[in-house]
Amino acid sequence: SVAYDAGIVERVADALVRLGHRGMRQKNVFSGWGFLAGTRTFVIAWGDGLLVKCPPGDHADALATPGVTPFAPDGERPMGTWVVVPADAIADDPELDAWVRRGLRGVGR
Numbered sequence: 001s002v003a004y005d006a007g008i009v010e011r012v013a014d015a016l017v018r019l020g021h022r023g024m025r026q027k028n029v030f031s032g033w034g035f036l037a038g039t040r041t042f043v044i045a046w047g048d049g050l051l052v053k054c055p056p057g058d059h060a061d062a063l064a065t066p067g068v069t070p071f072a073p074d075g076e077r078p079m080g081t082w083v084v085v086p087a088d089a090i091a092d093d094p095e096l097d098a099w100v101r102r103g104l105r106g107v108g109r
Contacts (some may be wrong), residue, residue, distance in 0.1 A: 003031040004045040008090075012043055012050070015093065015100045020094070030073065035103075042103035044109060053106035054097050056081055060108055069097065078092040 009026075016024055025036040029043055032046040044051040051071050054062045059081040060070055067086040070078035090096040 003047070005048045005087075006031045008045040008048065008087075009033050009048065011047060011090075011093070011096055012100060015097045018093075018097060019101060019104070021104065037104060037107050037109045040107040042107045042109070043100055046084065050085040050090060050099060051082055052085055052103045053080040053104045054083055054102055058102060058105065097105070 012024075016022065016035070021037075027034055027036065028048050029041050030046070030051070032051060034041040034044045036042070037075040040053075044054045048072045052062070063070065063082050065085075067089050069084045071082035071084050085099055090099055
């Protein structure tokens with residue numbers, strides 16, 4: 001079974017081109033498909049949604065978005081400022097772009 005949606009991977013890649021960030025590395029991360037700025041992962045295609053690395057000052061705001069939850073692998077404590085973004089929160093490209101931008105800010109880009 002595929003742990004991430006190939007369509008989401010393609011949409012994130014397109015968003016990065018729109019945002020002027022070409023040639024970002026991609027690789028398997030946490031059984032999802034990660035996008036990296038240098039060595040730092042900022043967005044991971046995960047199921048039919050995304051995991052996004054938020055800037056610390058933007059984490060609470062991100063969690064205020066309906067359906068967005070802290071990323072807590074295996075029910076352990078939440079992992080830093082990573083959040084789980086469901087498919088319906090990124091249904092439109094402008095929403096997706098905003099989350100990708102947030103992830104880039106989360107790794108200082």
